[in-house]
Amino acid sequence: MGKTKPTMRNIAKAAQVSPTTVWMVIHNKPGIAPETAQRIWATIANLGYKVKPTANGGHGESVGLLIEQNSVPVISDVFYGEIIRGFQTEAERLGYHVVLSMFDRTTGNADVLNRGLAQKVSGFVVANDGDITPEMVIQLESLSIPIVLVENHIDEQRLPCVLGDNFMAGYQVTRHLLNLGHRRIALLHGPTKYSSLVDRLRGCMAALAEASLLIPTEWMPKPVSGHPLKGYVQMKEILEQTEYPTAVIAISDKTAFGAMEAIREFGLKIPDDIAIASIDNTLESAYTRPPLTTVNIPKYEMGVLALQKLHRLIQGEDTIPVKTIVYSELIVRESCGAAIPQSGDEPTHSG
Amino acid sequence: MGKTKPTMRNIAKAAQVSPTTVWMVIHNKPGIAPETAQRIWATIANLGYKVKPTANGGHGESVGLLIEQNSVPVISDVFYGEIIRGFQTEAERLGYHVVLSMFDRTTGNADVLNRGLAQKVSGFVVANDGDITPEMVIQLESLSIPIVLVENHIDEQRLPCVLGDNFMAGYQVTRHLLNLGHRRIALLHGPTKYSSLVDRLRGCMAALAEASLLIPTEWMPKPVSGHPLKGYVQMKEILEQTEYPTAVIAISDKTAFGAMEAIREFGLKIPDDIAIASIDNTLESAYTRPPLTTVNIPKYEMGVLALQKLHRLIQGEDTIPVKTIVYSELIVRESCGAAIPQSGDEPTHSG
DNA sequence: GTACCCTCTTGTTTACTAAACAATTCTCAT
DNA sequence: ATGAGAATTGTTTAGTAAACAAGAGGGTAC
Known part of the structure; x- marks a missing residue:
């Protein structure tokens, strides 16, 4: 630990690789041997290099997950919980951080935007619908960062969205x-x-x-x-x-x-x-x-798809906005019986 | 033109690049300078190298476009014509050849399969619907190559498909x-x-x-x-x-x-x-x-999306089958007038 | 002090490669 | 003719050199 200033080139020299390789490791791009990555991370820690916090909170990029304020226990909610689980899992796989962000219906979305979160995040997923008005979407769009709606669609806006069927x-x-x-x-x-x-x-x-x-x-x-x-x-x-x-x-x-x-x-x-x-x-x-x-509405899969879609939008692909719809499936259990009730015009019982 | 046998390594030597680069040019992978590609193609022609015809008919991969026999003039058909145009354009961009293949409803799909086309093609798009029965789809699926339906969906089969809304x-x-x-x-x-x-x-x-x-x-x-x-x-x-x-x-x-x-x-x-x-x-x-x-049903875009979807399936991505739906838009012209007709027994408004 | 230009560093991207790998094909003693 | 090994093919992985863009610094002029 001499006077080596912590920079990519110095790390590269110390780890005996090219600066490009160091960069690739930091941004976890594919095509690096695990052992090499390990060595470089060690060197980074050793020289005390700080990954520059441009547009993200650490290494890798971040994506925002915008949910309604009133569904605070949304993570434990059986429906959206599954979606979020899929989203998070896929985010990890692709090297994104998920930044959770609440949405207060009384103040509109100003809150979210003012917090400067939009600057730190490469894209947004808006999970849970209802209080996202078209006007808000226009505001969000004006930030010109990718947005994906989940289980919501606003046809007039033609936004990319992921829906159950x-x-x-x-x-x-x-x-x-x-x-x-x-x-x-x-x-x-x-x-x-x-x-x-x-x-x-x-x-x-x-x-x-x-x-x-x-x-x-x-x-x-x-x-x-x-x-x-x-x-x-x-x-x-x-x-x-x-x-x-x-x-x-x-x-x-x-x-x-x-x-x-x-x-x-x-x-x-x-x-x-x-x-x-x-x-x-x-x-x-x-x-x-x-x-x-x-x-059945495949909730987990919807989360995965939402992140994949967002990822592609961030990459500049998928320029045509589409509705992505997962297949549903009837689950027959016992609450409908099996026999045909001969109700016809007359009710079987009356009040 | 000495005794140089036409092989990738010899081409590489002649063009003063690495064998890898030659390989990349032949399979038109991204990240090669156009002038270099040009030079290598010239060398290839010069030494009379034959791109080995494994699993495809030339260089690059091929995708099949399966259409109904009775819509032979489908390319000029106003609806499917646009779809095919989008499909073909995107195919070119991604380096695929489009192999057109007819579908005779009288013989089922045996025709298509027997011709060995399936061996030459990395994936299929089935454009135009109606006569594609679930049984045929199962047969096609048994080839275990990717399939995308266009403007058709068979919910029981959960196939990836591209649809208008x-x-x-x-x-x-x-x-x-x-x-x-x-x-x-x-x-x-x-x-x-x-x-x-x-x-x-x-x-x-x-x-x-x-x-x-x-x-x-x-x-x-x-x-x-x-x-x-x-x-x-x-x-x-x-x-x-x-x-x-x-x-x-x-x-x-x-x-x-x-x-x-x-x-x-x-x-x-x-x-x-x-x-x-x-x-x-x-x-x-x-x-x-x-x-x-x-x-309006965005036909051209559907063609583009169909190829993109097929491409991803070939790459082994998109493991969750979804319906991809493009937004539709009402086009108001003159065939409905603008005024409320007072005909019929109903008034303009019902209370 | 500050406005301006030039240089130099820092992270990033493009275009390309060395070396290992897998699958044939070739060779040659048996 | 045959099967073990060697050589040659296409292919893949894991990298790199060099160019590039955007700041940061640093000297000079006012």
Whole structure:
């Protein structure tokens, strides 16, 4: 440790490689033997070289993960948790740091932008939708760094996004119920600000329309916000009417959980009196009583794909914005039974 | 030209570069100065070196483009022509040869496979859908070379595919007509074997269902095959009834052309008596009388994306199969007018 | 003190290579 | 004719030399 100033060229000399090789090691580019990399890292530590913190917080680049403030426990959330896990895993593989960033709906996105985070990050993924208005997206875009939406799309903006096949998911559950013979079907939908839930709803409606069915408005109650169990109030509303349906579609697993609670309280049996099916295939859905028939949305894969997409955008590839959609899959469990209820025009029971 | 045997090492010596460089030039890998490449190609020609024909027909790799036999003039076809143009352009950029291959529906795909084409090609794109049955796809997959579907998807098989946003396209036209006040809407759909047309149809139905509308079956005539003008017979069928709609949605531009012909023959004015809109935005659609309101499907971009996707699959990337969907856009022209027609029994607004 | 130009360093990129590797093909004693 | 070893092919990995861009420094003029 003489008077050698810590610079790339000096490290190169000390480690007996070329400056290029040192650079490649620091930026972990491919094509370096592990042992060489090891030696160079050692030399770097030895000479006390500080990797210059330009546009990133350490070595490698960083990507931002923008999530809603109100979903703070989002990492433990069953749906987004899986997505984030996939995202993080893939980030590690490609040598990115993931910088988590909250999003406060009351202040808009000014918060995020002002913190100067945008300067430190090569690209953003916006996970969880709803409160990302087109105006905010325009603001974010004005930073001219790549953005990828996850489980959200704003068609007017033509942004690259990664989605579950929500339309098909809705179509698939609905088809399933129709195939079982159900005709009197209720639908518990969600707030229209979530584009993914809207897509699911449209899938349901398309399937029903193909069977020349329309859901009566009284069987499509508006979602209520505030209640902890999302589908509970909606389901109650349906059950209070004179006639109730033979099957219910819940727009998400969580909604289904609330609805099941309401059905049980009302003294009806699932699936004998009312069949229920939903979309998400969260872990819990396999452990309800009865286990919930639902549609799998490959959450982990979506996280992986979101990072891959962002990576390519950062590399300047993928100049055509597209929706990247992962395949969904119907998971038949017990909440819809198997037999065809002979409901026809007359309800099997009345209120 | 002494006794130098034409081998990579000899070429390298003659051109005063390393064998590696020669290899890179032949396989057109990036990172070679154009002048150097030029010099090496000259030397190759000079010494009469034959690039060994392993797994490809010349230098660089090849990709197959599989299209239906009956659409032989597909290259000049307005829809697929654009896709193929994008595909070919991108192929050239990435150094692939495109091998065109017909697909005879009568013999199944045995033809393609037996010709040994599969051995010469690193991957396939299946353009144009309809007659690709799941069984054939399984056969193709058994070759274990990458496949990308264009404007077709088979959800059970989870294949990578590139699609227009057909669902949204259908949704958008329908919304447009609904926004103009139309409630009495007919729909000219296509054969269900074309998944893209099915998606468009579902988009239409979803939009209508959101407005609590169902299309009466007599306004959704079955498509007839055989007639040169696709929508002509279907439209006639509708016009022969006692009541006719105020608007017609055609599932494709071609269908719309036929329908317009039928409407004119019947002595009705477009858009005053009947509005018409469709999906495709083929070149001709701008030059009909009146110009056709339609939804643009970015065809060229789809071709580019299909090749990029195939390229990545060949590289062993993109292990998660996804639907890649390009954004569609409503193109408002004159075939729907602008005013709200006061025809039919429905007022402009319902309370 | 500060504005300006020139040089020199620092990180970065491009274009290329040495050497090892794998798969044939060739050679030659048996 | 045959099978072991040697040689020759194309291919891949792990690098490097040299050019380049953008600051940083440093001297000089005002």
